[in-house]
Amino acid sequence: MRIEDLDFRVDSGVYAPAEDSFLLMDAFDLDHDDVFLDVGCGAGLLTLSAAGIARRVVATDISLKAARNTLRNLKRNGLEHRCSVMQSDLLGSIPPSALFSVIAFNPPYLPYDDTTTQMDHAFVGGVRGTEMAERFIQQAVRHLQRGGSVFVVSSSLANIKDLKNAMVNCGLHVEIVGSLSVFFEKIQVLKGIQQ
Ligand SMILES: C[S@@+](CC[C@H](N)C(=O)[O-])C[C@H]1O[C@@H](n2cnc3c(N)ncnc32)[C@H](O)[C@@H]1O
Numbered sequence: 001m002r003i004e005d006l007d008f009r010v011d012s013g014v015y016a017p018a019e020d021s022f023l024l025m026d027a028f029d030l031d032h033d034d035v036f037l038d039v040g041c042g043a044g045l046l047t048l049s050a051a052g053i054a055r056r057v058v059a060t061d062i063s064l065k066a067a068r069n070t071l072r073n074l075k076r077n078g079l080e081h082r083c084s085v086m087q088s089d090l091l092g093s094i095p096p097s098a099l100f101s102v103i104a105f106n107p108p109y110l111p112y113d114d115t116t117t118q119m120d121h122a123f124v125g126g127v128r129g130t131e132m133a134e135r136f137i138q139q140a141v142r143h144l145q146r147g148g149s150v151f152v153v154s155s156s157l158a159n160i161k162d163l164k165n166a167m168v169n170c171g172l173h174v175e176i177v178g179s180l181s182v183f184f185e186k187i188q189v190l191k192g193i194q195q
Helices: 019-026 045-051 064-076 131-143 160-169
Strands: 035-039 056-061 083-087 100-105 124-126 144-155 172-182 185-194
Touching: 019 045, 019 144, 019 172, 019 185, 035 045, 035 131, 045 056, 045 064, 045 083, 056 064, 064 083, 100 131, 124 131, 131 144, 131 160, 131 185, 144 160, 160 172, 160 185
Parallel strands: 035 056, 035 100, 056 083, 100 144
Antiparallel strands: 144 185, 172 185
């Protein structure tokens, strides 16, 4: 299913899919056996693209507006049946026994600076930029099926090495599976495979 063919709307205060969203979406393929978790779902781009394919899709966002936006986009397109959407800080509301074959997060990944905006929840990942992604990895590995994969976006403006080390320390084999230069930064998708 192509996202251009869907009735996809972005509510005010919710991150509008951008280059990083599409880079992440193109970094993996799902099939009918996959159980997919979209962390930080925003308006639901990844959730909707997975909804017609995967066996089960779960989406979370810390922003209630974003979770509602994803659910409405699913319903607008009749794709809600195999999907659950919840407001959650990372994987905090996912039951401990729930396992996924693919977990993806396009996190807030920019380093903190002095300016604040109402969209910081979507952009700022901590002082180094990678703190949110590192916290995500520590939680995600506990919810990966054997041989499952985790996909996370990072930027050359953040400390990608710290994120990579955090993934390796969690027992993941790490590969760069997507890369794109946008203006003053290089965005990368890191894939962690459980060994
Ligand atoms: C860069 S946006 C990505 C949105 C969407 N996945 C996309 O690619 O278009 C980051 C998203 O992560 C959410 N987010 C930030 N902190 C979070 C947290 N602790 N737990 C869950 N979601 C979070 C934000 O609300 C925002 O929707």
